[in-house]
Amino acid sequence: MTAPARPAPVRIGVLALQGDFALHSQALERSEVDAVEVRKPEALADLDGLILPGGESTTLLRLIDEWNFVPALERFHATGKPVFGTCAGLILLAREVLHPVQPSLGLIDVAVERNAYGRQRESFEARGSVTLAGRAIPVDMVFIRAPRIRRVGPEVETLATHAGAPVMARQGTVVVATFHPELTDDLTVHRYFCDLVRTARARTP
Numbered sequence: 001m002t003a004p005a006r007p008a009p010v011r012i013g014v015l016a017l018q019g020d021f022a023l024h025s026q027a028l029e030r031s032e033v034d035a036v037e038v039r040k041p042e043a044l045a046d047l048d049g050l051i052l053p054g055g056e057s058t059t060l061l062r063l064i065d066e067w068n069f070v071p072a073l074e075r076f077h078a079t080g081k082p083v084f085g086t087c088a089g090l091i092l093l094a095r096e097v098l099h100p101v102q103p104s105l106g107l108i109d110v111a112v113e114r115n116a117y118g119r120q121r122e123s124f125e126a127r128g129s130v131t132l133a134g135r136a137i138p139v140d141m142v143f144i145r146a147p148r149i150r151r152v153g154p155e156v157e158t159l160a161t162h163a164g165a166p167v168m169a170r171q172g173t174v175v176v177a178t179f180h181p182e183l184t185d186d187l188t189v190h191r192y193f194c195d196l197v198r199t200a201r202a203r204t205p
Helices: 021-030 041-046 057-066 070-078 088-093 188-203
Strands: 011-015 034-038 049-052 083-086 094-098 108-113 124-132 135-143 148-152 157-162 165-171 174-177
Touching: 011 021, 011 041, 011 188, 021 034, 021 049, 021 188, 034 041, 041 070, 049 088, 049 188, 057 070, 057 088, 070 083, 083 088, 088 094, 088 108, 088 174, 108 165, 108 174, 124 188, 135 157, 135 188, 148 165, 174 188
Parallel strands: 011 034, 011 049, 049 083, 083 174, 094 108
Antiparallel strands: 108 148, 124 135, 124 157, 157 165, 165 174
């Protein structure tokens, strides 16, 4: 009797044009999924989920435009595959970007202000909690030249706050965070995203 075929491993990409993509890849591997560093749009076709990492948002925008990533990213989202943006990745995914105004993909209905907490020297760490599946889970949050979410749309769920402001949110299959979960040893946030990817893949015919 032939044994049933084992399902293909979950493959999550990390946009590797600029920023702290390597640490996200390491966190994904520790979360027991395959991590793929993405440098060309065609690589998205074989992925189940995608992380847009922190970095410098204007540089990332320029590189995304140069490599013609926007149509591929829009198609990826339209198929229901989850996307997670941290810090600059959040700025790329937001519907509205302030201070200054700049283009974005508009895949989650939030307004975000760039560098709202100040320059590099104003970076800080905080102990907070993320509400996942109705349960508050303590996590360490690292904020580096972090943006601030100024508005959350009616269909957006706030998953975590700090000092009264949302710092992690979700709309459908899009998740964003103003902090850097890859800079700590805590895998709570990455495992949450991996579970979201697994659920989305299971629903795909």
